[in-house]
Amino acid sequence: MGGMAAPQTEARLLVVEDDPNILELLSASLRFAGFDVTTATSGSAAVSAAKERRPDLVVLDVMLPDLDGFEVLRMMREGGARTPVVFLTARDATDDKIRGLTLGGDDYVTKPFSLEELTARIRAVLRRTTAGEPATSRLTFADLELDEETHEVYRGGQRVQLSPTEFKLLRYLMLNANRVLSKAQILDHVWNYDFRGDDNIVESYISYLRRKIDKSDPRLIHTLRGVGYVLRKPAA
Amino acid sequence: MGGMAAPQTEARLLVVEDDPNILELLSASLRFAGFDVTTATSGSAAVSAAKERRPDLVVLDVMLPDLDGFEVLRMMREGGARTPVVFLTARDATDDKIRGLTLGGDDYVTKPFSLEELTARIRAVLRRTTAGEPATSRLTFADLELDEETHEVYRGGQRVQLSPTEFKLLRYLMLNANRVLSKAQILDHVWNYDFRGDDNIVESYISYLRRKIDKSDPRLIHTLRGVGYVLRKPAA
DNA sequence: GGGAAAGCTGAAGACTGGCTGAGAGGCGGG
């Protein structure tokens, strides 16, 4: 099943998470997305893995059996390393510590997250911290433009307002333009991993998207009956 | 049992399934399709078989007597092995767990499936995960082209619309070009294994296919009275 | 040539996948 494109090929990630299911979910999909992934299941293991591997970015659960994520971060950075971090936190952890994170170039994602959400954050942080590149956060396909930073979307130069889920869905389609995506894949990537509804919600959101960005020719979102959806220029 | 071509020659599969009838069906036909097949009938047996054999891909029933498929997957992957998996699930497994199956390049097929369907998925997953190959998903025969990913079919460069079943039938014919296929074989491979209709449906679909892709010379789909059908260039 | 078996195909009806309108429920801002 065609996964995520691999725009960040070979960036090295260290994923730190004690729940084995979530760890498996993360490492499998981030590897498939083209990252070079190492894992750790405790704070202390994370610290030594970080020392050894010098990852480009760390995905770090705040709640760990031994040290908490902030401790781990402090220890990793003793000695001046400036490895960027994306934290995973519980939804209600309105902790002040979390607040300050985006100041230092880091970021956080609340559980339960969607893979789309997480990989978008990872990409954004890497973009910001890697070199001083202009670092475009703009995706384009045909006359569609999507700005990952501002969440603005244009079709044919015309601004379109999308809800958060519509935005994530469109981003996923654009990242995987010309690739056929099944409803299951879309559900797995765009919706939170604890979503337990059925496929029909994908149809609904495809319908919303079409109404907002694909109501006239040339149509870009195509249905392949029994297979999935694909974002593609027609007449190919 | 029908002659599937062996495009993935010698890839090693581990098939895990507790129903002996289905296991037999699977192992026989996958072997005949050119795979090197090992089997296991329980989760724990699967884990040790995986360790020992290091298969290229695992076909894994979700419902097993001891561990469930997800447990098995997690245990297999402890230690960093990245063996891809094609899951077998019940059709109505709407509830929980099934989510996340398309991550990491894996895929799943719902029971009752057709062998065509399953082997197509297996091939697709192997294609995606094996090396960084260009990974063509395109079959061609004479001036017929069939794209397994997008389900697009061309005859002489001309796009043709096929229904899902027509598509599966044509793919089966193309994979077995120049090989004579009996109606029984076609039924066994292209239709779900629980189909209880009669042979005439194959005639119907051959008729549909001819109308769509074989209405003018040179004819490619030939009837061998009393024997079966074959996809072949004439004058041979 | 005639009969029988095999194959072909049009038509009919049931079924399915996908699309969308309506609306319930949640959350957040005013």
Next chain:
DNA sequence: CCCGCCTCTCAGCCAGTCTTCAGCTTTCCC
């Protein structure tokens, strides 16, 4: 506390698809 947006579910609908059936043609054999 009310309102509006958003998410998600549900149910109806439609088009396309599957399956069966019956009558027809072709082929084969005597």
